[in-house]
Amino acid sequence: MSSPSPTPPDADLVALCLRGDSDAFDVLVRRYYRSAFAVALGVLGNRQDAEDVVQDAFVKAVDRLEDCRETSKFVQWLMMIVRNRALSHRTYRKIRETSELLPEIAEAEDSPYIDAARSELADTLQKALATLSQTQREIVLLHDMDGWTHRDISERLEITEVRSRQHLFVARKLLRERLGPSLLREYSND
Amino acid sequence: MTDETFSELPTDLSALDPTQPPLAFARRVASVRNAAAGALRRRRSGTPLAMLANWRAPLLAALIVMMIISAALFRSVAGETGIDAIGTDEVADALTAASVLGDGDDAAAVTPAEILLGGYEK
Incomplete structure (x- = not known):
């Protein structure tokens, strides 16, 4: 979404994935992980749940790749899967199964101090985001974290661009109130 | 701000x-x-179906080759053993021999079945 014409094109990568090319799949995962995560987090409001849903969605996508009729629109199709799975996950939220992903990620951090600070900040943001409506959360994540345009967002969420801008404005204002001026001052200096 | x-x-x-x-x-x-x-x-x-589809042509070719080889082998074996020659003619010859033997002393004891079995039943 943030990149208008990525290279190699999605259609080429999808064609390779149809023949089981894991490298092509890897490129697609790297290209759209953040977008998928933003969509899932927007629906669920929880990072771990969002990561699980993103992984499920990618597996489902590669399993049913024949259903993607317009391979050039792979990302739209993938985001639809992510959103549906996130909604389903939210509806039927169950106890998370033990995953090998969590300890692996914990081990992957280079510095425990940076990791702790980042994690604390992420928790604060997650709590603030949880106070927003689903639409506000989705829009602010897609726009401010993944760089979607209002046009992309309006197509994805089936709202007008004006409505998308309004939601973003309100979402930012609410986040500022929830996060407090000190945290936001730190952000605005970046 | x-x-x-x-x-x-x-x-x-x-x-x-x-x-x-x-x-x-x-x-x-x-x-x-x-x-x-x-x-x-x-x-x-x-998938199993796709695999079968991929192997259909080679399998068919292999089957045709096997059929040709089998036919050639059968012909050569048949030629060596003379299986083609075995038929009603041999039976007719044997029966003729029996009728010839029938002119001798043991003529009454020899039947066509005995001639065909080579007299082993005795």
């Missing part, structure tokens, strides 16, 4: 960015890849 202008600034959500730090992202990608490995492997090897 007023509320309005502040709300027009992008919110820094980089702490939530799943692609950071790179090492953690690499682990996440690896996790997705591992989860999808089975589906990708199935795509490489194909």
